[in-house]
Amino acid sequence: xxxxxxxxxxxxxxxxxxxxxxxxxxxxxxxxxxxxxxxxxxxxxxxxxxxxxxxxxxxxxxxxxxxxxxxxxxxxxxxxxxxxxxxxxxxxxxxxxxxxxxxxxxxxxxxxxxxxxxxxxxxxxxxxx
Numbered sequence: 818x819x820x821x822x823x824x825x826x827x828x829x830x831x832x833x834x835x836x837x838x839x840x841x842x843x844x845x846x847x848x849x850x851x852x853x854x855x856x857x858x859x860x861x862x863x864x865x866x867x868x869x870x871x872x873x874x875x876x877x878x879x880x881x882x883x884x885x886x887x888x889x890x891x892x893x894x895x896x897x898x899x900x901x902x903x904x905x906x907x908x909x910x911x912x913x914x915x916x917x918x919x920x921x922x923x924x925x926x927x928x929x930x931x932x933x934x935x936x937x938x939x940x941x942x943x944x945x946x
Contacts, residue, residue: 818934819883821846822855827885828895829872830867840867871906874899893897914940 819827824835825846840846841855845868859865865872867875877896886894916933918925925933 818858818860819881821848821853821857821859822853823879824859824882825867827882827886828876828891829885830869830876840869845869865895872899872903874903897923 822837822841824836825831825840826834831837831840838855839848841853841857844852846853847866848863849857850864850866859878859881861878861881863878865878867874867876875898877898878894878896878898882894914937917934
């Protein structure tokens with residue numbers, strides 16, 4: 818049995834053990850649905866849920882692990898059961914809008930500001946359709 822912070826570091830869910838411990842302290846790690854402290858022991862068969870950014874990763878413990886292993890060997894110790902719907906959040910399109918104003922035009926007037934707001938609202942409506 819190993820501590821959850823050390824286990825998450827060993828399976829390469831986090832780059833450092835301190836990042837894993839911080840995630841546990843920030844209630845972003847759960848085992849079998851319950852939030853855990855970094856000292857919680859991991860057992861074979863446990864379901865680990867880790868929230869990193871917008872994605873919630875799900876792992877099932879297959880074997881005990883005491884040291885960090887290579888990326889190719891991780892599959893022997895843990896099974897990644899993260900649904901495709903969660904992984905698709907990583908590839909969500911990011912729309913960037915740039916409003917151009919001529920050099921020397923000064924600050925936008927109230928009328929200019931309203932026009933820019935209307936343009937941005939119409940773009941936002943198109944994205945949400």
